Amino acid sequence: MTYTKMNDGLIICTDTTCTVSKHSWPDIPTLLWPEGIDEDASDWLRELVVDSGILASSAMEYAKTLRPFLRFCRGKRDWRTVDDDFLIIWREYLLRTLKLSIDRINRSLDTVFSFYRWAEETKRLRFRVGVYTIDQLPVAMQQIPFPITAKQKFSKGQHGRVFGTWTTPLRLSGSEQNSVVRHTPTETEIRKLHEVAVNQLYGERNSLILSWAEEVGARRAEILRVCKSQMPDAESLADLIEMDEPWIIYVERKGGKKKPLNVQPDLILRTMDFIEYERAQIVTHCRQSIQKYKEPDEIFLSSKTGTVLHRDSVTSIGLRTFSKAGVKNANVHRLRARFAVRTIESLVDALFSGEVVGPQSSWVETILIKAAEQMGHSSPRSLRPYLNYVLNRRLQTSPSIKAEKLASRVRQLHLQERTLVHRLAQYRELEVAVAHLTIGQGNDAATALRKLADELCSGSTQS
Structure with missing residues (x-):
């Protein structure tokens, strides 16, 4: 470990030996500087995971956002003395020098403000962040401006209850998302996306997630809520295929209510095949490497933690896949738009044909x-x-619906074929290595095994 890296701020994660209240808490990020642990930042990150219940992967994203700000503070002023003027300097540095997008700058400001709000609420700072209503302040302080200002934002909950929260007023206006026309992937682009996804580490999982968005119209959170226990048994699946009917799965959808997902039998077949093979490999690996590991019921798991993937991980997988496939101004969510287009086209065709x-x-x-x-x-x-x-x-x-069902079936069969070819390719590499070993060609066998290992590790940075 070099001093330069330490001076930039090093993020390390806890392992399974880290216990809080007799429970193991691995993967919690901790921030280090040359003089030691940044206790304030690390305490905040730990409380986010342990007390607030966010996933460790999300806490890592917060750590990566907070670290450059604290690094910017070092040598300029103590983070405890930061005020709005300094935050504006930071904001303009991101905008003018680093030329970051408005959305990314606002996310940075939100994260930094959340850290300062936590410091104020835990009394590490006193009356420096304006997260108080007028009646919560001593009379002598009611007219004194806070170094870090805040504004209260209200939103209405599901049952009409109004909730208030504090935000920073320093955010930049005008999201770039509003000015960029989002692209709906074409059929050709979607095929390319699956070609890229299936060749990634845990490519069956990644390709399948894309298919659930494309064929079912499910959002990220809805896909991640689908469970093994909701899959049909062999007899029910056979009935579905014979009657050509979708399998109905109820999950919590937008708005907090349980609503159905209509899943065609061919996608169910691919999902069950994934559960039997690649998902089983993830579970086996986690049982061997994580103490007291308990397999969750959810289908789409992280290969690192064995728990259900986080929505941010799905976003990251999508960004890598779309980027490598050369599909611009689009993401996993836009596959739902493709689903909507197909559905509406089928309905319009059926209506105008008088069916x-x-x-x-x-x-x-x-x-x-x-x-x-x-x-x-x-x-x-x-x-x-x-x-x-x-x-x-x-x-x-109606013929239009039948045509779309047939097209969907062809897509799923094509993707399943690609998955099987990818699996068999790995076995063929092993067969080549075994053949070399059998005739005493150890060097050639090592070369074949090294080639296979390189292919398997090419996506090792993925979840």
Whole structure:
């Protein structure tokens, strides 16, 4: 370890021997300077994981954001004396010298402000950060400005409750995301994305995550909530394939309510194959390397921790994949847009061909009233869900929907074929090495094994 690296600030992570309240807490980031541990920053990062419950991978991102700010402070002033003027100098340094994007600068300001807010709330700083309402301050301080100002932001929760939080007023206005037109990947680009993904370390997992966004329209968090226990058994899967119907999985969706994901049988087949092979390898590795490891029910796991992947990890996997595939101004979330386009195209085709009629058409009330009369219902309104069900069943039989189902099946079969070819390629490399060993060609065997090891380790920096 060189002094230069230490002077820049070194982030190391705890191992399984780190215990808090008799529980093991590995992978918590700790910040080091030449004179030793940065206790304040490291305490904040630890409390984020242990007390606030964020994942260690997210705490690492906070550490990577806070470190350059504290490094900027060193030699200029003690971090405890920082005020708005200094934060503005930092902000302009990021903007003018480093030429970072507005979104990235604002994320840095948010992280730094969160650290200072924590320092104020834990009394490491006293009355330096303005995270107080007027009635919380001593009378003598009610008119005194704080060195680090704050503004209160309110938001409404799910049941109408209003929540308030403190933010920095120094954020730059005008997100670049608003000015960049996000690109929806084409079919050709999506094939390229899967070609790149499947050749990564744990490529089956990464390609499968892309498929869940593309074929199901699920968000990152929704994909990560899908569990092994929600997969069908062999008999149910056979019935799905025979009837050509989707498998329904209920997960917590946007808004906090459990809603269904409709998953086509071919994607279920790929997912179950992944569970049996590559996911099983991740679980086996974690059982061997992590004490008291307990396999979670979620399907998509981190190879490092054995726990469910974090949404940020999915974003990182997506960024690497999209970048290498040359797909610009797009991310995993844009695959949901591709799903939406396909769905709407199928609906429009079905409607304009006269195969289905929308539930708002004039004939709807007539059908409901007649049905209510025959069934003895006082109001036809209660029968509307049944009409929607009938319309959905009719929609499933339209040629446009059948064509999209067939296209989806072809995509999944193609991706499964690519996965199997990738697996077999590794076995072929092993067969070559064994053949060399059998005839006493040790050097050639070592070369073949080294080539295979290089291929497997080429993506070792991934989650």
